[in-house]
Amino acid sequence: MVIEQTEKEYMRSGHMGCPGCGVASTMRLVLKVLGEKTIVVIIPSCAAVISAAYPNSVMDVPSFHSALEIAAPTAAGIANALKIRGEEDTTVLAFAGDGGTFDIGLQSLSAAAARNDNFIYVCLDNEAYMNTGIQSSSATPENAWTMTTPAGRQGRKKQFMQIIAAHRIPYAATAAMGYPLDLMEKVKKAKSIKGTKFIHTLAPCPTGWKMPEDLTARSTMLAVETKLFPLYEIIDGTQYRITHESQGLPVEEYLKIQGRYRQLNEEQIRKMQREVDENWEQLEGKIKVCM
Amino acid sequence: MKELLTGNYAVAEAVRLARVQLVAAYPITPQTPIYEKLSEMEMEGKLKGIMMRMESEHSAMAAVVAASLTGVRTFTATASQGIALMHEMLHFASGNRVPVVMCNVNRVIAIPWAFGSDQSDSLSQRDTGWLQFYCEDAQEACDTVIQAYRIAEQILLPIMVCIDGFFTSHFLEPIEIPDQASVDAFLPSFSLPTRFDIHNPAYIANVINADQYMQYRQRTFEDMEKARPVIKEVDREYREIIGRGYDMIETVNTDDAEIVLVTSGAMTSTARMAIQSLRDKGYKAGLLKMKAFRPFPTQEVQEALKDVPRVAVLDRNISIGKEGIWCQELKAALYPLERRPLVTGYIAGICGSDVSPEMIENMVTDALNRKESVELPVWVRRS
Ligand code: SF4
Numbered sequence: 233m234v235i236e237q238t239e240k241e242y243m244r245s246g247h248m249g250c251p252g253c254g255v256a257s258t259m260r261l262v263l264k265v266l267g268e269k270t271i272v273v274i275i276p277s278c279a280a281v282i283s284a285a286y287p288n289s290v291m292d293v294p295s296f297h298s299a300l301e302i303a304a305p306t307a308a309g310i311a312n313a314l315k316i317r318g319e320e321d322t323t324v325l326a327f328a329g330d331g332g333t334f335d336i337g338l339q340s341l342s343a344a345a346a347r348n349d350n351f352i353y354v355c356l357d358n359e360a361y362m363n364t365g366i367q368s369s370s371a372t373p374e375n376a377w378t379m380t381t382p383a384g385r386q387g388r389k390k391q392f393m394q395i396i397a398a399h400r401i402p403y404a405a406t407a408a409m410g411y412p413l414d415l416m417e418k419v420k421k422a423k424s425i426k427g428t429k430f431i432h433t434l435a436p437c438p439t440g441w442k443m444p445e446d447l448t449a450r451s452t453m454l455a456v457e458t459k460l461f462p463l464y465e466i467i468d469g470t471q472y473r474i475t476h477e478s479q480g481l482p483v484e485e486y487l488k489i490q491g492r493y494r495q496l497n498e499e500q501i502r503k504m505q506r507e508v509d510e511n512w513e514q515l516e517g518k519i520k521v522c523m
Numbered sequence: 524m525k526e527l528l529t530g531n532y533a534v535a536e537a538v539r540l541a542r543v544q545l546v547a548a549y550p551i552t553p554q555t556p557i558y559e560k561l562s563e564m565e566m567e568g569k570l571k572g573i574m575m576r577m578e579s580e581h582s583a584m585a586a587v588v589a590a591s592l593t594g595v596r597t598f599t600a601t602a603s604q605g606i607a608l609m610h611e612m613l614h615f616a617s618g619n620r621v622p623v624v625m626c627n628v629n630r631v632i633a634i635p636w637a638f639g640s641d642q643s644d645s646l647s648q649r650d651t652g653w654l655q656f657y658c659e660d661a662q663e664a665c666d667t668v669i670q671a672y673r674i675a676e677q678i679l680l681p682i683m684v685c686i687d688g689f690f691t692s693h694f695l696e697p698i699e700i701p702d703q704a705s706v707d708a709f710l711p712s713f714s715l716p717t718r719f720d721i722h723n724p725a726y727i728a729n730v731i732n733a734d735q736y737m738q739y740r741q742r743t744f745e746d747m748e749k750a751r752p753v754i755k756e757v758d759r760e761y762r763e764i765i766g767r768g769y770d771m772i773e774t775v776n777t778d779d780a781e782i783v784l785v786t787s788g789a790m791t792s793t794a795r796m797a798i799q800s801l802r803d804k805g806y807k808a809g810l811l812k813m814k815a816f817r818p819f820p821t822q823e824v825q826e827a828l829k830d831v832p833r834v835a836v837l838d839r840n841i842s843i844g845k846e847g848i849w850c851q852e853l854k855a856a857l858y859p860l861e862r863r864p865l866v867t868g869y870i871a872g873i874c875g876s877d878v879s880p881e882m883i884e885n886m887v888t889d890a891l892n893r894k895e896s897v898e899l900p901v902w903v904r905r906s
Contacts, residue, residue: 271719273589286729294719296592297728299615302585305577309547309589310719312573316544316595322721340585343578 242267242292249282252445254436254452255356256282258409259327262354262431265419268293269322271314273307275337276300277329278363278437279356303328304341308349315350323423324351330371331361334390345399348427352419355392355430358437366440374507375500377492378440384495388507393432393466400469402427407463408434410452414463414475421465434461442491454486459512464519472518483508528698530661530691534600534626534684535560537668540706541624544572544595544713547586549579551605552638553688554628558600580605584612584623591621592727594717596672599623602688603630603644610648613681617652617743619728622675622682622715624668625653629788629839630688631874639875640688642788642840646816646848652743654682654750655816657787661686661696666767669701673710673757678750680743687789687839689875701765709764747818754815771815772823776802780809782833782891783864787813787849790837790871790878797883808887813849821856828857834864835890837883838900839872846870846900867893868900877905 242263249256255278263270272295274280283291298306307326314322328337333355341353360378361367368378368385371392375384396404403425407415415433422429434452438445455461456478463476483505487493496504528536535557538546546565548558564570572595577583580601587597601609606627616623631641645655654674658664664686671682686692718727731739754771762768775798777783786794791812801808811827811834813820828834834857838847845851850868857863867890872878882903889901 269721271593271721281730284726284729286731286735289726289729291726292724294721294724295726296589296719297726297730298589299585299611302582302612305547305582305585306589308575309545309586310593312545312575312586313590313593313595316572316590317593317717339578340582343582346578347576349575 242270244290244292246288247282247290248285249278250439250445252438252448253278253282254409254448255279255358257448258356258415258433258435259283261409261412261415262325262419263293265416266323266325266423271310271322271324272296273298273303273310273324273326275303275328275332276363277332277356278358279327279329281363300332301336302340303332303337304344304353307351307353308344308347311350326351326353328353328355329363330355330357330359331369334371334392335369342399345396345401345428345430348401350426350428352422352429352431355432356435357432358435358440360437360440362437362440374504375493375496377495396430397466397469399428401430402468403465404430404469405465406432406461408452408456408461410449410456411463411476418465418475440492443489447489451486451489454481454489457481458483458486458508460486460508462512462515464515471522472515473522474519525697525699527695528661529556529693529695530664530686531556531628531693532560533661533665533698533700534668534686535564536700537665538598539564539570540701540703541669541672541710542571542596542712543598545575545587545590545597546570546572546599547575547577547583547590547597548599549577549583549601549605551580551602553630553692554600554602554605554626556692557626580609581612584609584616587623588612588616588619588621591623592619592718594715596713597623598625600626600628602628603632606644606648607632610651613648613651613653616681620679620743622672622679624671624675624682624684626664626668627683627685628688628692629685637874638688640690640789640839640872641874642685642848645683645685646840648683649817649848652680652747653817654680654747655685656682656814657685657816658691659789659791659812661691661694662698662767663769664691665698665700666761666765667769669706669710670757670761674750674753676713676715677753678746680747680750685788690789705764709761750818769814771820772827773812773814774827775810775812777809777811777827777831779807780831781807782835782887783809783811783828783831784883784887785811785813785834785836785849785853788839790839793878793880794837794883797880797887800880801884801887806887806891819852819856824853824856825860828864829860829862831864833890833893834866835886836866836868837886838868838870841870841873841900850900865893865896867897869903870900871903879905
C-alpha cells in the first residue's frame with residue numbers, strides 16, 4: 233500500500249481542540265488524503281469547534297457547519313448539486329461525531345445510504361457527547377463513566393457497523409488514528425468509489441476518557457490489539473476483510489489507561505472481555521463466509 | 524390557452540417553467556400531488572436535473588439548503604406536520620441566505636388529527652426569516668412561484684408560497700400556463716455564486732460572538748426590508764411580460780367604504796361575492812386581500828384603511844391565547860395611525876370548515892354594528 237506523503241496540509245495549525253485531541257488528528261489525516269478538491273460538512277461537535285471560530289478557521293477547503301441531525305442529507309445535497317454543475321471530481325465529506333451519527337443523525341444517514349448518495353461520511357467516534365461536556369451517547373461503552381452516567385453507562389454500545397452494512401453501501405470501514413496508513417488508505421479507497429462511503433473512526437478524547445494527552449494514539453492501538461475495535465472493511469455490505477491482524481491482548485490493557493473505566497470491578501472487566509471475544513467471533517464468521 | 528388544472532399541478536408547472544435544477548421532497552397530504560407531478564415530469568424529461576426522494580421534510584430542507592449553497596436552483600413543497608418538522612431548517616435556510624422556494628399547502632396541525640385547510644402551519648413559521656405569500660387561487664399560485672425565484676435570488680432570502688389545502692390544491696380551475704419563452708425572458712438563467720469555492724475556500728456558518736450575531740440578524744432584517752421594492756418591481760415586470768400581477772395587497776371598493784373586510788388565501792374568492800352582494804344591498808363594504816405576510820405590507824395597509832371607520836378581519840387560523848394571526852398583525856400595522864379603525868377579528872373556516880358567502884355577509888354586518896372593540900376574536904361556525 234502506498235500513500236503519497238505530501239507536505240501539504242488541508243487542516244492548518246491553530247485548531248481549537250484540547251491538547252492531544254484524537255478528533256483533530258483524525259480530521260487532519262482524512263483531509264490530507266482527500267486534498268484540495270473537497271467540500272466538508274461539519275455538524276455541531278468537537279469537530280465544529282476544532283475547525284473554526286469566527287474569524288479564524290483551520291480548514292483549507294470549503295467547509296460548512298450544518299445542523300446536528302443532517303450531516304448526511306447536507307452532504308447529499310451538495311453532492312447532487314455538484315453533479316448538476318458537472319463538478320463531480322470534487323469529493324464531499326461529512327464529519328460527524330458519535331452522537332450525530334449513532335443517535336440524532338441515524339435516520340437521515342440511513343436514508344442517504346439507502347439512496348446511495350455520493351459522499352464520504354467519517355464518524356469521529358469519541359464515545360460520548362464531548363462538545364457539551366462528556367454526556368453518554370449510544371456509542372458510549374457499557375460501564376463507562378460520563379457526566380450523565382456517573383455510575384457507568386447501562387446498556388451496550390450500538391454495533392454501528394452492522395447497521396451500516398445492512399444498507400449494502402459500496403464501502404464501509406473502521407479505522408483508528410493509531411494506524412494512520414491504514415486509515416489513509418481507506419480514505420483513499422473511499423474517494424475512488426461512487427456512492428455512500430462510511431468510515432467509523434475511533435477518535436480518542438483525552439478529556440472525556442480521563443487519560444493523559446500523550447496516550448491518544450496508543451489508546452487506539454490498544455483498542456485494536458485487544459480486538460475491541462478491529463480494523464476491517466466491508467464491500468457492498470457483505471464482503472468483509474480484516475486490514476490489520478490484532479494481537480489479542482487482554483482488554484484490561486486498554487481499560488486501565490483510562491480514568492472513565494476506573495470504577496470497573498473484576499466481574500465487569502471479565503464481562504467486557506467475553507463480549508469482545510464474542511464480537512470478534514461474529515466478525516471472524518463473516519470474514520470466513522466471504523472467503 | 525387555458526388548461527383545467529389543480530393548484531398543486533399549477534405549482535408543479537411553475538417549477539418546471541422556472542427550470543428548477545434540484546427538487547428534494549417528502550410526501551404529505553395535501554401536497555403529495557406536487558411531488559408526484561414533478562416525478563412524472565422528471566420521467567418524461569420535462570424536468571431536468573435531480574429529484575431527491577427524502578425520508579423527511581427536515582432532511583428535504585437540509586438538502587435544498589445545501590444544494591442552493593452549491594449554486595443550483597432548488598424547490599421543495601410541504602404542509603402541516605411537515606413544515607412543523609422543518610422548523611429548525613427554515614431558520615437554516617434564511618440564516619444561510621439561500622434563495623430556496625417552497626410551496627406550503629396549508630393544512631391544520633395535529634393534534635387532534637385532521638386534514639382540512641388552515642393557515643396555522645405556515646403562519647406559525649412567521650419568525651423564521653422567510654418571505655411568505657398567500658395565494659387566492661391556482662393561477663396566482665403558478666404565477667407567484669415563478670415570481671418568487673426572481674425575488675429570492677435577488678435578495679438572497681427563501682420564499683414560501685402558500686395555497687389552501689384541498690381548496691386551491693385539489694380543485695380544478697381553468698389556468699393560463701405561461702409559455703417557456705416568456706418565463707425565460709422574465710426569469711434569466713440562474714447564476715448565483717456558489718458558496719463553496721475550491722480555489723478560494725471559505726468556512727460557512729462559523730461560531731460567532733453576540734455582537735456579530737446581532738449584526739447578522741440586523742442585516743437580514745434590512746435585506747427583507749429591501750425586498751419590498753423588489754417584490755413590486757418583479758410584479759410589474761411579470762405583468763408586462765406575462766400579463767398578470769398581484770402586488771402585496773389588493774383592494775376592492777375600499778375608497779368610500781364604511782367597512783372593509785380583510786381576507787387572505789382562497790376565502791378571498793368567497794369574500795368577493797359576499798362584498799358584491801352587500802354592495803347590492805346598499806352597504807358601503809370593501810375588501811382588502813392580503814397577499815404578502817412577510818415582509819408585512821404595513822404602509823399599503825395603512826394607506827388602504829386610513830379613512831375606513833370599521834374593519835373586519837377573517838382568519839383561518841388561531842393563535843391560542845391571543846387571536847387570529849392576520850388580525851394581530853393588522854392591528855399592529857394600524858396602531859401608528861392617528862384615527863384608527865375599529866377592528867373586529869373573526870375566526871372561521873378552521874380546518875377547512877365551510878365558510879359561505881352568507882356567513883361572511885353576517886360577519887361584515889356584525890362588525891358594522893359594533894360600537895367598541897372586543898379583545899377576543901369572534902368564532903363563526905355554521906349553525
Ligand atoms: S473534548 Fe475531547 S474530543 Fe473535544 S476537543 Fe477536547 S479532546 Fe477533542
